[in-house]
Amino acid sequence: MKNLIISTAALALTAGMAMADTVRLGTEGAYPPYNFINDSGEVDGFERELGDELCKRAELPCEWVTNEWDSIIPNLLSGNYDAIIAGMSITAERKEVVNFSQGYTRPSPSAYAALSADVDLKGGVVSAQASTIQSSHVASSGATLVEFPSPDETVAAVQSGEVDAVMADKDFLLPIVQETELEFVGDDVFLGDGIGMAFRQSDDELRGKFDAAIASMKADGSLNALLDKWEIEGKF
Known part of the structure; x- marks a missing residue:
């Protein structure tokens, strides 16, 4: 999306x-x-x-x-x-x-994933794939947006500590959350x-x-x- x-x-x-x-x-x-x-x-x-x-x-x-x-x-x-x-x-x-x-x-949900449940989604640093509806949403939310060309890079940025959270389609994030240390944080967001x-x-x-x-x-x-x-x- x-x-x-x-x-x-x-x-x-x-x-x-x-x-x-x-x-x-x-x-x-x-x-x-x-x-x-x-x-x-x-x-x-x-x-x-x-x-x-x-x-x-x-x-x-x-x-x-x-x-x-x-x-x-x-x-x-x-x-x-x-x-x-x-x-x-x-x-x-x-x-x-x-x-x-x-x-x-x-329309299906977008979601945030992070390494910690107490991450600040409004005032923190959030990654998203460039030119997506998620990146537009993060940019308008008050958080600091960091964009990456590919979705895998947005996740890697969270895992390395470069950003506080990632926002993407929940369907994309679900297997990553199931298989890594990341967890869903905040509420789902319906876009598009x-x-x-x-x-x-x-x-x-x-x-x-x-x-x-x-x-x-x-x-x-x-x-x-x-x-x-x-x-x-x-x-x-």
């Missing part, structure tokens, strides 16, 4: 897509359980399974492309791939430059309007095909089953 500030909307004017061609799905590959690179070097996770099933239902040939988070929208707009499926929250800011499918999760696929504003036909596929997965219960499998909150 990430929030990227984009000033390159004009790139969309130069990007086009032939519907008969293979649809390229852009993802980060670094945000489990949504998306990650497995031991075989392939994109894996909830969104890999979801994307493959959506392409099947939409009767579209698809391939996966990985891209660093901080340039994931600009590279969509410039035509490096045709859709983003990367744990991206639907926000008003993003809607200014891309069009979203309907959400394939409901759920997660959806992002498309260039000129690609309404493609967006419509995926929208229909998402709706069919909601209707037959397979989307909720996939969310359960990957232990992701936000069921319909």
Whole structure:
């Protein structure tokens, strides 16, 4: 559930897509359980399974492309791939430059994790991945924000004592809290309007095909089953 500030909307004017061609799905590959690179070097996770099933239902040939988070929208707009499926929250800011499918999760919680339960979340130092809705929230909360390019670096900063706490999607933090000395602190925070696929504003036909596929997965219960499998909150 990430929030990227984009000033390159004009790139969309130069990007086009032939519907008969293979649809390229852009993802980060670094945000489990949504998306990650497995031991075989392939994109894996909830969104890999979801994307493959959506392409099947939409009767579209698809391939996966990985891209660093901080340039994931600009590279969509410039035509490096045709859709983003990367744990991206639907926000008003993003809607200014891309069009979203309907959400394939409901808004799910963000959370803080720290080494101590008595950490000061309002006056302390909190890490978050750069250009996310969590980083925007921390910046507006009164805490000192320290941003990192990758989610793993935000956690490492807490473990090393560089920051007091980390804020991220609770789904991402849950296995880390279960397996390390970190613990959840403070209250869960609900940000954004759920997660959806992002498309260039000129690609309404493609967006419509995926929208229909998402709706069919909601209707037959397979989307909720996939969310359960990957232990992701936000069921319909």
